[in-house]
Amino acid sequence: MSIAHSIAELSDRFFYRANIRLKLFYAMLALIVALIVAINGASQYIFNRDFLGYLNEQAQQRMEEMMPRLELAYRQHGSWDFVRDNPRAWFELMRPAIVEHNGAARNAGPTFTASDLTGAMLRFSLLDASRKLVIGYPNVGPDARLRPLLQDDVIIGWVAQTPFESVIGAIDLRFQQSQFAAQIIIAVVAVMLAAFLVVRISGVLTRPLTRVARATHRLAGGDYAIRVEVESGDEVGMLAQDFNQLAMTLERNEKLRREFMADVSHELRTPLAILNGQLEALEDGVLQPDAQTLRSLKSEVEHLNKLVGDLYDLSLADAGALTYRRADIDLAPLLRDSAALYSDRFSQRGMRLNCELPASMPVHGDAARLQQLLSNLLENSLRYTDAGGRLQVHAHMQQQHWHLVFDDSEPGVPPEVMARLFERFFRVEASRNRASGGAGLGLAICRRIVDAHQGTIGASASPLGGLRVVVVLPARLEDERGGA
Structure with a gap:
């Protein structure tokens, strides 16, 4: 248990706690070492199975060729005494014969075959009928290949061939040791070369990750x-791009947060300062608590309530907690009612409000939230359109969606900031500034409401010289087909 714990702790120290460069180095180095061990093992296995097997087959063939000569020599001499302790006679019997064209065999000097070059004849042994050694290799083991020598179907002796993998002499041992040393040297050089390459490669791969x-x-x-x-x-390049995009987003959000704190503090400070000043004037008797003073106080309170309500709605929308009570409704009456509520305020500024709407605009949505959407859009045009201007509202059906278009007159919005109009607290300081009384929250709330109704909202330049806002909402077509 302690050994396993020590191994696990060592592995945790050298791998899991290492940086990614060391992990890559360890992994690639382990792979190289495993490949070297596998290659050496495979080479040894192939050598033992194929090459040594080939040598043993050559020796077996040589043994088959010499067996008839041994049987003929025994017939001529009547025993094995002629070859016992007579290496010259033994080698003469093992030497292959040259076969002439007429089929006769003759010996014509020293002749060698491929098996002789491998030392196969040094592994042959001649045994008598009782399997006692006559001449040849003395250490005949149980793995030796035995072939009987016959005369008139009677066993007169045995020829034994000791396989190559079973005979290891001093020369064989030296050869094996030299091969093993060569493999060790090659493995060490390969590991050092692999370590050098791994260090360079891991540096190239991990350098951008480190940045x-x-x-x-x-x-x-x-x-x-x-x-x-x-x-x-x-x-890695895509990761760097995503990081830069994240940094840009966070930088922009931080800028918006700071602007938000400044804007909200200003928006709250202004009506609070007015309220505080008017209340102090009432206390000092400078102002009288008449209807005009009360209307002024109520107006500032309403402004505060609207700002706090907008902030609350945005916080609920961001948290996904803004409630929607959807039902089958008609959007046309909602828009007409909203326009009627704002008609007096438009008239007070000398502005014209025109609505061209279908008789019915069936949708499935939250009537209160859609009413809030329409009111915010009307309020936005009222606040930021120059006095004496106009607002044109019209709607039409296109591809099973209602397109509700708000076009107002000057001033316009620069094209480079058009896409940012629906960001919270964003205002075009040049013409649509905080002097108009807005906090930059109305259009942001509009986008949240439209998104919740599976619609889209966008802004572009208006042909009237101001801003065009287009709201696209899915139409409710089921009831229309059913009513038809």
Whole structure:
């Protein structure tokens, strides 16, 4: 148990706690070592199975060729005494004969075959009928291959061939040791070369990851201006691009957060200051609690309530907790009612409000939220359109969706900031500034409401010179077909 725990602790120290460069080095080095061991093992196995098997087959063939000569020599001499302790006679019997064209065999000097070059004849042994050694290799083991020598179907002796893998002499041992030493040297050189290559490769692979990791630490510390250089188009390059995009998003969000704190504090400070000043004037008797003073106080309170309500709605939308009570409703009456509520305020600024709507605009949605959407869009045009301008509202069906279009007159919005109009607290300072009374939350709430109804909302330049806002909502077609 303690040994296993020690091994696990050692593995945790040298691998799991190592950085990615060391992990890559360990993995690739282990792979190289495993490959070297596997190659050496396979070479040894192939050598024993194929090469030694080939040598033994050559020796077996040589033994088959010499058996007739041994039987003929025994017939001529009547015993094995002529060859006992007579190496010359033994080698003469083992030497192959040259076969002439007429089929006669003759000996013509020293002749060698492939098996002789491997030393196969030194592994032959001649045994008598009782399997006692006559001449040849003395250490005949149980794994030796025996072939009987016959005369008139009677066994007169045996020829034994000791396989190559069973005979290891001093020369064989030296050869084996030299081969093993050569393999060790090759393995060490290969491991050193592999280690060098792994270090270089791991450096190339991990260098961009290291840059991303360092940049991530700086980003986590609040340095949102940090960027990572993108040097490739692979996964690491894509990671660097995603990191840069994340850093840009966080930098923008931080900027919006700071602007939000400044805007909200200003928006709250202004009506609170007015309320505080008017209340102090009432206390000092400068103002009288008449209807005009009460209307002014109520207006500032309503402004505060709207700002707090918008912030609350946005926080619920971001958390996914903004409730929607959907039902089958008609959007046309909602828009007409909203336009009627704003008609007096438009008239007070000398603005014209025109609505061209179908008789019915059936949708499936939350009537209260859609009413809030329409009111915010009307409020946005009322606040930011110059006095004496106009707002044109019309709607039409296109591809099973209602397209509700709001076109107002000057001033317009620069094209480069058009896409940011639906960001919270964003306002075009040049013309649509906080002097108009808006906090930059209305259009952001509109986008949340439209998204919740599976629709889209976008802004573009209006042909009237101001801003065009297009709301696209899915039409409710089932009831229309059913009513038809």
